[in-house]
Amino acid sequence: MKKTKSFLSSFVINVPIMLLSITCFFPVVWLIYSSVKTDAEFTVNPSAFPTKIHLDNYMNAFKRANFGTFTFNSLLNSMIALTLVLIISFTLGYLLSRYRFKGRNLIYGTLMASMMIPVYALIVPVFIQEKNLGFLNTRFSLIPIYVALELPTAVFLIDGYLKSISIDLEDAAAIDGASLPRIMFTIMMPISKPILSTIIILTFMHVWNEFAFAQVLLTDEKIKTIPIGLTYFTSQYSTSYTLLLAALAMATIPVIIIYLFFYNKIMEGMMAGAIKG
Amino acid sequence: MNIREIQNKKQYAWIYTLVLIPFIYFLFVMIVPLGTSIYYSLTKWKGVGSPKFIGLHNYITLIKTPDFWLVTRNTLILCIVCTIGQVGIALLIAFLMTFKKLRFKTFHRAVIFFPVVMAAIVVGYVWRFIYNSNYGLLNTFLMRIGKADWIRYWLDDKSIVLGMVSIPVIWQYIGLYMIILMSAISAIPQEVFECAEIDGCTGYKKSIYITLPMIWDTLKICIILCASGTMKIYDHLVALTNGGPGRATESLAMYCYEYTFKFGNFGMGAAIAVTILIFAFTIAGIIQLVMGGKKK
C-alpha cells in the first residue's frame, strides 16, 4: 500500500518534468538538423530530416556573417560589460539592501522604474546623446548602455538575495575592525556566489544577444556584433534560412557554455540543500 | 529585517561615494534619454527639424484610439498569464529540485534552460510547426488520439490565439526563473532544513513552510521582473503571429515600434512608451503592496 503510494507520487513528480525537458530539448535538435539542409530542402519541408548533411553551411555562414570579427567584438563587449555590471551591481545591491540612508528609496525607485522602460523609447534619445558626445560608432559605444540596461535587474537580485542572509558575519567582522569595502568584497561577495553566477548568466546572455542598440549605433563592419551578423542572410526578397540557422546554432554555443559552467556554481550551493531533502 | 546601522561619518562618506558614482552614471545613460523620450511624447515630431510642443495631445489621441485599448488589453492579459505561468511553474520545479524523488536532476537543470538561450526566431519557428494546421504536431496528435473535433486553426482563430501565443512565451522562460529561484534556495542555511525535519516537516510541507518564506524576496523580484518583461514583449509575437490576425496578438511594444520606426511618428511612439512605463510601474507597485504585506 505504502509502496504504491510512493510510486504514484514519484510518477507524478517525474513524468511532467521529463516531458517538459524533452520539449525543451526539441528546438535544439531541430536547429541542429535543419542547419545542415539545403535551402530548397528546408522550404519544401521545414520539419523533415535532411537527406544529406551539408556541413559547409556552417563554413558559409561563418564567412558571410563575419563571424570571426563579430565574435571577438561580442566577446569583448560582453566581458567588459559583465565585469562592470558585477562590480557596480554588487556595490549598489549590497548598500541598498543593508543600509537605510537619505535618498535610498529614491535610488531604489529609479532603478526599479528603469527596468520597465521599453528599449524602443530609448533608441532615438540614446542615439542623439551619443552623437552629441561624439561617441557613435566606436568600439565602446555600446558598453555604457549595456551596463545601464543590465544594472537594475542585477541590483534587485542581489538585494533580494542578501535580505535572506543574516548580518551576523558582517557584524563580527566589523567588531574585528574590518572596513566597509573590505566587508563587502572579501566577506559578502564570496557568500553571494550563487546569485552572482545567476547574474553572470543573465547578463552575458542579454549582452550577447542584444540587437536593437547594436544595430543603430554601429555602422563600421570592424566593430559590429554577432546579432548584427545574423541579419546578413536576408536580401531584399529572400532569406537563406539554413545558413541563418547554422549561424544561430554557432551564436548560441557561447551562451550555453557560460550557462553550463556557471550553473554548476549555483548547484554547489543548491546541492547542500537538496541532499537532506 | 537584515539591516545594519550606519556607525560613523566615515561610513556615511563611503556609502554615498559608492552609491552615487554609479547612480549618477546610471542617470546619465538611462534616465536622461528617458526624460528626452518623455519630452518627445509631448511634441509633434516627424524626425525632421525641431519637435513642436503640443502638450498632452498625443495622449488624448491615444486614449481615443480603439486599437490602443485593444493592444493594451492584449498586453495586460499576456502579462498576467505569462507571469503566473512562468514564475508559478518555475517555483514548482525549483521546489521539486529539492526532492529526493526527482530523478535526472542534472539533466533537467541543464535542459530546461535551453529555450531561454534560443533566439526568438527559432522559438517562433518551432512553435509554428506545433500549431501548423496541416502538418503541425498538435493537430497530428489530436488526430491520432481520435479527438479530431478538437482540431483548430490555432494561430488563425481570433478567440484563442492570444492564449496560444502565451504558451511558447511561458515555456521559454521557465528556465530563467528556475535558476534565479534555485540560487535563492541555495542560500538557505542547512540547519534550517535539519531543524524542520526533526519537527517532522517534510515533502511539500517543507517547501511551503520553510523554503517559500525564505525565498520570498527573490520570488517577489522574479514576479516583478517577469511582469515588467512581459509588458515589453515584442520578439515572440513578431516571430509567432506578427500581431495578427488583425491586431489580436499585437502588444504595446509592437504598437510603439510601429509608430516610432514604421510611421516615423516619434511623438506618438514616445507617448506609447510612456504608457507602457506607467502600466508596468503600476503593476510593480501592486505586486510590492500585495507581496510586501505577507512578510514576517
Added chain:
Amino acid sequence: MKKKFLSVLLSAAMVVSLCACGSKTTAETSENASTEEEGTTTSETAATTQTASTGLKGHFSIYHFHEEDGSGTSKAFWDAAKKFQEANPDVQIDYIFADANNYQEKLTTYMAGDELADVWLTKGDMLPTFADGGLIQSADQYISKDTDWSSQYVDGAFTDSTYDDKQWGVPFQMQANCVGVYNQAIFEECGIDEWPETWTELLADCEKIKAAGYTPIGMGNKDQWLAESAVFNTYAYKYVDQDWFNSLANNQGAKFTDEKFVKALDGFQNIAQYFNSDMNSIDQDEMYSLYYNKKCAMFFNGAWSIGTMIANCPEEILESTHVGLMPAVEGEAGTKFDTAAGAGWNYVINSKLQGDDLTACLAFLKAVTTGEYADDALSQGFISAAKTTDACDMSSLDPLFSEYYELAATMNNNSIFDCVLPAEVGSGVLYADTQQLISNSMTAEEMAADCQSAMEANYER
C-alpha cells in the same frame, strides 16, 4: 545637499541633450568621429583644391540594404559597385548596410538624429517627410542633364519617386507586385485547359480545383503585407484606376469609401474562401512550401517569387509551373493588364552633398542602376528600371523568367498603395484590416470606413 547637487546635475544634463537634439547647428559644427559625416564636411574644400585630371574624386557614404553575398538585386548592385570602384580608385565610398527587415528602423533613427548618409534608399511613403524637410535634393535635375543617363530608364520608372512635381529618386528595379504562378499539371488534372482570362473563370476554376482536393490559391499572410500589397492591390485596380488613386493620395475627392473600392474589398473577401484556411498564420515561405508540395494549385505574389521558384522549387513542379496575369473582373473598367507595379524603393541624395563628392556620387548611381547593371539584374531574375544593353543575352534566361519577362512587357503599371500612401495607412491600417477582411472578421464597409478615417487623420497633418 547631495540631493540638490544631484538634481542640478540631472537637469543640466537634460537641458544639454534636449537642446542639442533639436538644433542643426551643433551637428554641423561639431567634429564628429563617424565616417559618414566626413563626406559632407570636407566637400567644400575638396571642390576648390582637387583637380579632376585622373577621373573622378570624392568621398561619400551610402546607406543600403543590399547584402554583399546575397542574390537578385543585391548581387547586381555589388557587381556594379565593385566594377565602379575598380574603375575609379580615387572615389571613396562608405557602405552602411542594414538588412531589409531592419532597414527602416535605422533610417528613421538616422533621420531623427540628423545623421543621414549621403545617399540612401527610401520608399515613396517617406518622400514627403524628406522633401518637405529639405533633407534631399531632386535627382532629376542631374539625370535630365545627362541624356545618356536619362534615356536609359524605361517609361514610368520615376512615378514612385515623384512628389510635388519633382522626381527625387533614382530607381533601380521595376517590380510587378502581383503575378499569378500556377501548376499546369494540377490545372489539367482538374480539367482546366488554360489560365483564366476573367474573374468568373477564375472562380469556376477554383471551384474545380477545390473539388479535386487541392487548395486553389495559396496565401501566406502572416507578415501582413502579402494579401494586401501583392494580391489585393492589383485586384483593386480591376475596379479603380490610377487617377482615382492619385486623387485619394492627394485628398482631391476620391475616398476609400467610394462604391468601386468597397466592391473591390467585397470581391476580395469572396475569393478568400479559396485560400488555405491558415492564410494568416503561415508566411510567404510556408506558402511556397504548400506550392512545392502540390498542396495548392496557384498563388499570387510579387515578381520576386519567380526567382525563388527557380532557386528552390522541386524540378518536377517547376517544369509545369507557369505565370499569368490576374484576370479582369467583368463589368469593371480594369483590364487584366492593370497591375500594381513600380520601382518601389529609390536612391535619394542628401541635400548637403555637393561638389566633387556629388559628381562622384552621381556617377556611382548611374553605374549601379543602368547599363550593365540592368543586364546583370535580369540574369539574376529581376527587371531593373533601366533598359538592357544590346549585349544582353536573352536566350540564357530561365524559361520561367522569360515567360514572366514577356508578360511584364504587357503590364499596365499602377502605383503600389503601400509604397505611396503614408505608412500609417499604407502599411498600418490597410495591412491589419486586410487580414481581418480575408478571415471574415470585418466587412468590406467596415474596412473602407476604417481606412478612410485613418487617411483623413493623415491629410490633416
